[in-house]
Every structure is written in C-alpha cells, then in structure tokens.
Amino acid sequence: MRGQYLLCSCVFLVILGGGLSSALAQTNDAQGLRQEIDQLRKELADIQKRYDDRITALEARLGGQVPTPGAPAPPDQTPAPAAEVPAGAAGAGGPTGSLPIYGAATAASKIFNPDIAVIGDFLGAAGHNEVNPSPTFQMHETEATFQAIVDPYARADFFFAYGQEGVELEEGFITFPTVPGGLLAKVGKTRAAFGKVNTLHNHQLPWTDRPLVTDNLVGGDEGISDAGFSVARLIPNPWIFLEATGEAYFGTNEVFTANKRGDLTYVGHLRGYHDITESANIDLGGSYARGHNDAGLVNGVDFGRFVTNLWGVDATVRWRPLQRAIYRSFLGRSEVIWSRREQVGGTQQSMGYYASGDYQFARRWFTGVRFDRSDLADDAAVHDSGQSLTLTYWPSEFSQIRGQFRRIRYAEESTAYELLFQFMFSIGAHGAHPF
Amino acid sequence: MNFKNFRRAVVAVVLLLAATPALAQGRLNVVTTTEDLASIAREVGGDRIDVESIARGYQDPHFVEAKPSFILRLQRADLLVVVGRDLEIGWLPPLIQQSRNSKIQVGANGYLDASLRARILDIPQGQVTRAMGDVHPLGNPHYWLDPENGKVIARAIFDKLAQLRPADRALFEQRLNDFNGRVDAAQKRWLATMAPYKGVKVATYHRSFTNFADRFGLDVMGYVEPRPGIPPSPQHTLDLINEMKQQNVKLVLVEPYFDLRTPNSVGRGTGAEVLVMPPSVGGVKEVTDYFKLFDYNINLLITALRKAGVATD
Numbered sequence: 001m002r003g004q005y006l007l008c009s010c011v012f013l014v015i016l017g018g019g020l021s022s023a024l025a026q027t028n029d030a031q032g033l034r035q036e037i038d039q040l041r042k043e044l045a046d047i048q049k050r051y052d053d054r055i056t057a058l059e060a061r062l063g064g065q066v067p068t069p070g071a072p073a074p075p076d077q078t079p080a081p082a083a084e085v086p087a088g089a090a091g092a093g094g095p096t097g098s099l100p101i102y103g104a105a106t107a108a109s110k111i112f113n114p115d116i117a118v119i120g121d122f123l124g125a126a127g128h129n130e131v132n133p134s135p136t137f138q139m140h141e142t143e144a145t146f147q148a149i150v151d152p153y154a155r156a157d158f159f160f161a162y163g164q165e166g167v168e169l170e171e172g173f174i175t176f177p178t179v180p181g182g183l184l185a186k187v188g189k190t191r192a193a194f195g196k197v198n199t200l201h202n203h204q205l206p207w208t209d210r211p212l213v214t215d216n217l218v219g220g221d222e223g224i225s226d227a228g229f230s231v232a233r234l235i236p237n238p239w240i241f242l243e244a245t246g247e248a249y250f251g252t253n254e255v256f257t258a259n260k261r262g263d264l265t266y267v268g269h270l271r272g273y274h275d276i277t278e279s280a281n282i283d284l285g286g287s288y289a290r291g292h293n294d295a296g297l298v299n300g301v302d303f304g305r306f307v308t309n310l311w312g313v314d315a316t317v318r319w320r321p322l323q324r325a326i327y328r329s330f331l332g333r334s335e336v337i338w339s340r341r342e343q344v345g346g347t348q349q350s351m352g353y354y355a356s357g358d359y360q361f362a363r364r365w366f367t368g369v370r371f372d373r374s375d376l377a378d379d380a381a382v383h384d385s386g387q388s389l390t391l392t393y394w395p396s397e398f399s400q401i402r403g404q405f406r407r408i409r410y411a412e413e414s415t416a417y418e419l420l421f422q423f424m425f426s427i428g429a430h431g432a433h434p435f
Numbered sequence: 436m437n438f439k440n441f442r443r444a445v446v447a448v449v450l451l452l453a454a455t456p457a458l459a460q461g462r463l464n465v466v467t468t469t470e471d472l473a474s475i476a477r478e479v480g481g482d483r484i485d486v487e488s489i490a491r492g493y494q495d496p497h498f499v500e501a502k503p504s505f506i507l508r509l510q511r512a513d514l515l516v517v518v519g520r521d522l523e524i525g526w527l528p529p530l531i532q533q534s535r536n537s538k539i540q541v542g543a544n545g546y547l548d549a550s551l552r553a554r555i556l557d558i559p560q561g562q563v564t565r566a567m568g569d570v571h572p573l574g575n576p577h578y579w580l581d582p583e584n585g586k587v588i589a590r591a592i593f594d595k596l597a598q599l600r601p602a603d604r605a606l607f608e609q610r611l612n613d614f615n616g617r618v619d620a621a622q623k624r625w626l627a628t629m630a631p632y633k634g635v636k637v638a639t640y641h642r643s644f645t646n647f648a649d650r651f652g653l654d655v656m657g658y659v660e661p662r663p664g665i666p667p668s669p670q671h672t673l674d675l676i677n678e679m680k681q682q683n684v685k686l687v688l689v690e691p692y693f694d695l696r697t698p699n700s701v702g703r704g705t706g707a708e709v710l711v712m713p714p715s716v717g718g719v720k721e722v723t724d725y726f727k728l729f730d731y732n733i734n735l736l737i738t739a740l741r742k743a744g745v746a747t748d
C-alpha cells in the first residue's frame with residue numbers, strides 16, 4: 001500500500017513538474033502570457049456563443065419552429081412570474097427588486113396533471129312502461145375520468161359516475177403493466193371481467209340501456225364492480241390470442257355481498273381471440289364468478305350463508321374493412337349467462353341471454369337490433385323478454401345521438417313499448433378503452 | 436459416467452455457453468405503428484432486425500382497432516417506433532399497456548417517438564378547442580411526407596438501434612449514411628421534377644399532405660373536410676367548389692381510405708381531377724417502400740398536372 005502511495009506521488013510530481021517546467025518555459029515573457037490569456041478568453045467566448053446558438057436552435061426545433069439558419073433566436077416574450085419585495089424589507093439585507101414566484105400556474109405545471117374528461121349521458125323516454133318506468137328526461141350519468149401514468153411501473157385510472165342517486169366511484173384502480181411473469185395486475189375498484197357487457201362503461205354500449213340478462217342476473221348498470229385485485233396473463237400458444245384473468249373482490253353489489261371479511265367474490269375469465277382475415281375477427285370467452293349473496297341477511301347478520309354461482313359464455317364477431325374502416329363495420333355479439341342462487345326456500349337456477357347486431361352503414365350512422373331473454377335471479381320460474389331497434393348518429397367522434405325502440409314483456413304479465421333517446425357528449429381527453 | 440462421456444458433456448456445455456452470446460444477439464424485433472416507419476427502420480436495420488407495422492398503409496392511421504393480435508406482436512417487441520404527435524392516441528395506449536412488455540412502455544429504452552426531432556408543421560397557436568375539429572395540439576402528425584424528416588426519423592431509429600445493439604452500430608451507421616445519401620439524391624430529382632409547378636394550388640381531403648406540399652412547393656388552398664375529422668357538409672362543399680373555381684384549382688388529392696363521392700362532386704363542379712394519393716407506404720400496392728412513396732406520388736402529380744395543362748414557369 002505504501003508503495004502505491006509512493007508511486008502515485010511520484011507520478012503526480014512528475015506530471016506537475018513537467019507541466020510547470022513546460023509552462024514556465026513558454027511564459028518567460030509576461031506580455032506574451034497576457035496575450036495568450038486574452039486569446040483564450042476570446043476563443044472561449046466564441047465557443048460559448050456557438051453553443052448558445054445551437055441550443056437555441058434545438059429548443060426552437062423541439063417546439064416545432066425551425067429558425068432560419070443564421071437568424072437570431074426570437075427573444076422570450078413571456079415575463080417570468082414575479083412578486084414585489086414587501087415594503088420595508090429593502091435595505092434590511094434581504095433581496096431587492098422582484099421576487100420569483102415558485103409553482104406559479106404555467107403551462108408546464110399542467111404537464112403532470114392527469115388526462116381529464118367528462119362524458120354526459122342524457123336519456124329521455126316516451127311510451128308505456130308500468131314495471132320499470134324511467135323518467136321522461138334524466139341526466140342518466142355523468143362520467144368524470146382522470147387518467148395518468150403514475151411512475152415507470154404503473155398507471156392509474158379513475159372513473160366517477162354522477163347519476164340520479166348521487167356520486168359513486170365507478171372504477172378507480174392502479175395498473176401494473178409489467179409485473180414479472182408476464183402478468184397484468186390491477187388493484188382498486190374495477191368492473192369485473194365477467195363476460196363483455198359487465199366490463200363496459202355506459203358510453204361504450206351500442207344501446208341506451210343494458211340487456212335484460214345484465215339487469216336480472218349480473219347487477220344492472222353497476223354490475224359486478226367492487227374493490228379487489230385482478231391478474232391477467234397471456235397463455236402462449238402458436239394459434240390464437242389467449243388470456244386468462246383471475247380476480248378477487250369484496251362484494252358490495254346486487255349480486256354478491258360480502259357479509260364478513262372472508263366472503264370474497266372470485267371471478268375467472270378466459271378469452272380467446274383470432275383474426276379470421278385482416279377485416280374480420282372472432283372473440284370468444286368463458287366466465288365464472290362465485291360469492292355470497294344477501295339472501296340470508298337478517299338485521300345485518302348473515303344467517304343463511306348463501307352463495308351465488310354465475311357462469312357465462314360470450315361470443316363476438318367483428319367485421320371492419322381496413323380501407324373503409326371509418327364508413328362500414330359490423331359487430332355481432334351474444335352472451336349466455338346461468339345463475340345458481342342459494343336462498344331461503346331453495347336454490348334458483350336461472351338463465352338469460354341476449355344476441356345483438358350493430359351495423360355501421362355510413363361514416364356517422366349506425367343501426368342495430370337486440371333480442372333479450374332472462375329469468376329472474378331469485379325466481380327462475382318467471383322471465384322477461386325483449387326486442388330493441390337502435391339508430392345512432394355521430395356528429396363527431398365526441399358526441400352521439402341515439403334512438404332506441406324497445407319492447408319488453410315483463411314476467412309474461414305486462415308489456416312495455418318505449419322510445420328511448422339519448423344524447424351523449426364528451427369533453428376533454430378520454431383515454432382509449434381496451435378492444 | 437465414464438471419462439469419454441464426461442469429456443463430451445464438458446464440450447457440449449462449453450459450446451452451449453459459447454453460443455449463448457450469439458443467441459442473445461439475435462435479430463431485434465421492431466414494431467412500428469405505420470408502414471412508413473417500418474420502411475425507414477428496414478433501411479437502417481437491414482437484416483439485423485425484424486420489422487412489423489401495426490397499421491396498414493391503406494387504412495386511416497387515426498382509426499386503427501386495438502386488436503388483441505397486436506398485443507402479441509408488442510409483447511415480443513424490443514423496440515416500438517411511433518409516429519407520435521397524438522396520431523395513435525386513440526388506439527395505441529391500451530395496446531402498450533396490455534403488452535406486458537416493460538421494454539416498450541412510454542419512457543422505456545425500447546420506446547421511440549420518431550417525431551421528437553422532426554420538423555413539425557401546423558402547430559396550433561392560441562387556444563385549441565374541439566370546435567376546430569379533431570385537431571392535433573402537438574402539430575401535424577403526417578410529417579414523414581417530407582424527405583428531410585425521413586432522414587431525421589432514420590437518425591432517431593439509428594440512435595435507438597445502436598443503443599439497443601451496440602455491436603452492430605457500425606453496420607447501422609453505414610446503412611444510415613447510405614439511406615441519407617439515396618434520399619438526398621432522390622430528393623434532388625423530386626425537387627427538380629416539381630420545380631416547374633412550384634406554387635400550384637391544390638385541394639386535399641384531410642391535412643395529410645401539409646409537409647409534402649411544403650417541401651415540393653404545392654399550395655394547399657382548401658380541404659374537402661371542413662375541419663380535421665369532420666365529414667364534408669353540403670355548404671362547405673359548395674364553398675370549396677366556388678373557391679376552387681375562383682382560384683382555378685385543377686387537383687383534388689384524396690387519401691385512399693376516404694370516400695370519393697364528395698371529392699368526385701367537387702371534381703365535377705370545378706373540372707378538377709381527383710387523385711387518390713397515398714400518404715403512406717402500402718397505400719397502394721405499387722408503393723412498397725419510402726422511396727417509392729415519393730416516386731409514385733410525384734409521378735401521379737406530374738402526369739395529372741400535365742394533363743390538366745397547368746402552365747409551367
């Protein structure tokens with residue numbers, strides 16, 4: 001060690017000595033030294049100016065404005081935010097003149113704000129419905145969304161729904177897109193991956209309402225949507241896109257109610273997707289959900305410990321010619337759902353389905369048809385059935401007007417004929433939804 | 436195990452270990468959002484990369500469906516090259532998120548926004564609202580239609596490839612220089628061909644050809660759609676016809692993915708020729724790479740301008 005120090009010291013002294021002797025030899029004349037220093041200063045100033053010009057040019061290019069070569073950079077016209085020094089402070093050793101305001105509202109301060117959007121859903125109804133009449137006019141739902149990347153490992157999405165009954169968190173979750181093992185993990189309140197319609201927000205639906213089977217067996221507008229976590233993984237294979245999703249929730253919805261800490265709802269979903277051609281594809285899924293229901297609750301105590309099991313299959317066929325994608329498309333979809341609900345008086349085994357087709361026949365125009373049939377979850381002996389026709393007009397990507405003629409036969413007793421009309425409009429930056 | 440077998444096993448392990456770096460240095464998987472970027476990436480990466488594009492050249496890149504099959508492509512990607520400027524905002528984010536691929540997440544090493552060093556036009560000034568249509572607040576995203584920007588994109592891809600595969604840097608650099616040289620030579624030819632028609636007025640359907648027009652001296656005097664993303668209205672069509680008649684405009688340029696009914700009625704009303712002009716590689720079957728995109732479009736324009744008898748300087 002001592003030898004290393006000695007060696008380093010020698011090397012240092014040699015370099016220093018060599019440098020000094022060289023410098024002394026070159027600067028015997030003091031006048032010459034001054035001239036050299038002046039020359040160096042000048043060169044340094046030239047280099048600094050050249051770099052300043054290049055930085056200014058680069059900044060201008062990043063801002064999308066390429067300056068004419070050789071032209072001076074435009075001066076910054078925006079005065080820096082400033083505040084005056086309080087009276088009396090001057091001369092007390094403190095700062096003089098204006099003080100900078102840190103954190104002032106500038107465009108840059110908005111960079112890290114989430115994307116914010118609001119989607120309005122106005123619904124009107126005319127006609128006759130004795131069983132489930134909706135108001136003539138209602139602001140059915142206003143969805144406010146906040147979406148942003150949290151950090152290099154996660155993003156967050158919040159969807160608040162302002163409805164007739166108040167405000168609720170429709171979804172609010174963090175997504176970890178790069179968890180080891182090829183997993184996509186979500187934690188928070190999410191719409192469960194049960195079938196197709198349950199995962200969709202109202203503004204994504206091709207109808208003004210949800211199918212009867214959703215209302216009767218899967219919790220309606222709110223659906224299976226609770227706090228919990230979700231993990232999805234792609235299953236490698238050489239043929240198709242195959243994704244398995246597993247979820248666990250603490251049930252607080254119409255279908256599943258957790259009555260004590262261990263009463264979790266479990267949801268599983270398997271999705272297979274395949275491109276038939278570049279314009280057509282098929283999407284198949286199978287779902288299962290299991291959790292406690294509220295049929296055995298008496299004064300807040302779950303005496304029954306009853307369980308509901310749901311099974312579902314879904315199939316979607318899409319067609320959209322690539323070159324005319326903005327003018328023509330077709331989406332055919334069906335879901336069949338079976339419910340096995342334990343309750344006082346025995347287990348009810350219900351079934352329901354819908355089948356729909358939606359065709360885009362012009363850039364702004366869509367039409368569709370839907371057939372519904374569903375037993376009631378708590379009384380499988382009775383069922384509702386319905387048919388709907390829709391016509392949708394899109395003034396732009398950000399607004400739509402829809403009319404829906406709907407006939408529903410409720411429990412084979414009453415028949416409703418209604419004309420529903422909807423205005424939907426979006427402002428702000430709403431992130432794209434998964435396919 | 437006898438000594439002979441042991442020796443064989445050792446040799447096999449050594450060979451396997453020796454082969455590992457070579458396997459690790461396999462071809463990079465590059466996914467691009469458009470065929471234009473794919474073509475330029477091929478020019479720089481050569482046979483050291485595999486390139487796939489998500490959107491086809493004949494489809495509207497604003498409205499691509501985020502199909503799950505694209506998730507599988509992105510899952511395998513080492514590098515994702517995007518046009519940026521919000522062109523893919525309606526479909527790419529959920530694909531990236533669902534890819535489960537940490538390499539290509541926004542901000543990661545394998546994510547490249549090709550627009551960052553490009554010359555961007557049509558950056559809106561003042562307040563931006565949807566009353567202006569589906570306007571891009573960060574500027575016109577069709578910037579690849581300027582060959583100078585093609586070189587900038589190639590440079591950005593080179594930087595990224597060299598970063599991801601330093602061992603092949605020299606090869607990528609050689610290919611980049613070769614590409615730039617060919618662009619310069621071709622651009623000289625294209626500019627010379629278009630020079631007599633500098634200032635010729637044209638109408639286009641969408642604002643896809645802003646950079647192209649700027650580079651080759653065309654004057655885009657109007658658009659078939661009244662605002663970006665808004666379909667043409669009868670009144671706007673009438674106004675455009677009147678304006679085109681007044682300014683003696685002889686050409687209407689239409690992207691291959693737009694309906695031709697309105698442009699054709701504009702053509703009938705003004706006597707202008709309607710040209711289906713691809714803004715992207717793959718837009719028509721003849722346009723198979725970045726150079727052919729300009730060759731095809733300039734040839735199309737010149738033929739139509741000569742036919743229309745547009746006076747040259």
